[in-house]
Amino acid sequence: MKYTKQPYTNSSHIKLLKERGLIITDEIRAVKYLDSISYYRLSGYMFHLQNKSDNDRFIEGTTFDEIINLYKFDKALRGIILEYIERIEVCLRAKLSNKYSIKYGFFWYLNENLYADTLSYNIIKKDIIDSFENPKERFLISFKAKYTDENFPPSNMALEILSFGKLTRLYSSLKNDEIKKEIASEFKQISSILAGYLIYINNVRNICAHHSRLWNKKVTADRPAIPQRKEYCFVGSIPEDFNTSMYGIISIIDRLLKSFNPSNSFIAKINSIINEFNVNTELMGFPLDWKENAVWLK
Numbered sequence: 227m228k229y230t231k232q233p234y235t236n237s238s239h240i241k242l243l244k245e246r247g248l249i250i251t252d253e254i255r256a257v258k259y260l261d262s263i264s265y266y267r268l269s270g271y272m273f274h275l276q277n278k279s280d281n282d283r284f285i286e287g288t289t290f291d292e293i294i295n296l297y298k299f300d301k302a303l304r305g306i307i308l309e310y311i312e313r314i315e316v317c318l319r320a321k322l323s324n325k326y327s328i329k330y331g332f333f334w335y336l337n338e339n340l341y342a343d344t345l346s347y348n349i350i351k352k353d354i355i356d357s358f359e360n361p362k363e364r365f366l367i368s369f370k371a372k373y374t375d376e377n378f379p380p381s382n383m384a385l386e387i388l389s390f391g392k393l394t395r396l397y398s399s400l401k402n403d404e405i406k407k408e409i410a411s412e413f414k415q416i417s418s419i420l421a422g423y424l425i426y427i428n429n430v431r432n433i434c435a436h437h438s439r440l441w442n443k444k445v446t447a448d449r450p451a452i453p454q455r456k457e458y459c460f461v462g463s464i465p466e467d468f469n470t471s472m473y474g475i476i477s478i479i480d481r482l483l484k485s486f487n488p489s490n491s492f493i494a495k496i497n498s499i500i501n502e503f504n505v506n507t508e509l510m511g512f513p514l515d516w517k518e519n520a521v522w523l524k
Contacts, residue, residue, distance in 0.1 A: 315390045
């Protein structure tokens with residue numbers, strides 16, 4: 227099938243939206259939004275407000291301001307999610323470097339015997355080698371200038387140059403020894419569940435970093451197993467789509483955060499923007515009784 231759609235001007239898009247029943251009271255303002263955001267990006271915030279069986283007509287009474295409100299909410303949500311995933315990433319990086327270095331020395335990450343997954347070992351090692359050969363970070367440049375006999379940086383530097391994706395891959399690929407179990411225990415998880423959570427929230431982080439729509443997206447890539455054992459299970463309302471919805475994402479991030487920073491403000495900030503933008507939390511996968519029975523309240 228050949229793509230035959232023709233490009234529209236912003237004014238033409240405004241006309242199309244109005245023909246579909248969208249209320250636009252200030253067309254000049256609407257054109258400015260389309261000019262700076264693009265119709266295609268904003269369309270992701272319209273789908274749930276349109277009737278696909280009726281030529282994409284909008285639900286009666288839908289306004290352009292509602293769409294912009296959702297766009298702004300999603301932007302605020304991504305900012306909060308990124309902020310707190312960063313805290314989990316930094317904590318994981320510190321635990322890996324500190325604990326393995328103390329037992330195996332600063333160059334422990336080069337010990338292939340510590341890995342259960344040789345492919346991941348080689349990928350991570352190559353990533354560090356490439357960054358060390360042509361360093362961009364000042365700390366690597368200084369290290370190379372001073373320690374001219376070294377071909378690799380110590381772990382406290384090496385792990386700093388790994389992305390969160392590579393960092394989660396590193397943790398996942400390590401043998402399930404006592405140190406790996408200890409790190410999981412400090413996150414109040416077992417190592418297999420922690421690895422699944424980390425891989426999943428890295429996918430969420432990538433959505434945020436690329437400024438993609440998040441608030442009502444079903445994030446199905448690498449969805450994690452939900453633990454059933456009493457000491458690790460979630461308590462409260464657990465919908466069927468828990469491990470693909472925004473509700474589940476928030477619950478997992480909250481659980482990991484509370485393991486090392488129980489007084490954090492993550493949930494308070496989420497509640498604040500939900501109230502500020504007055505969004506439909508059902509579309510985020512929240513259960514109807516979430517204000518009384520959300521897993522983060524239990």
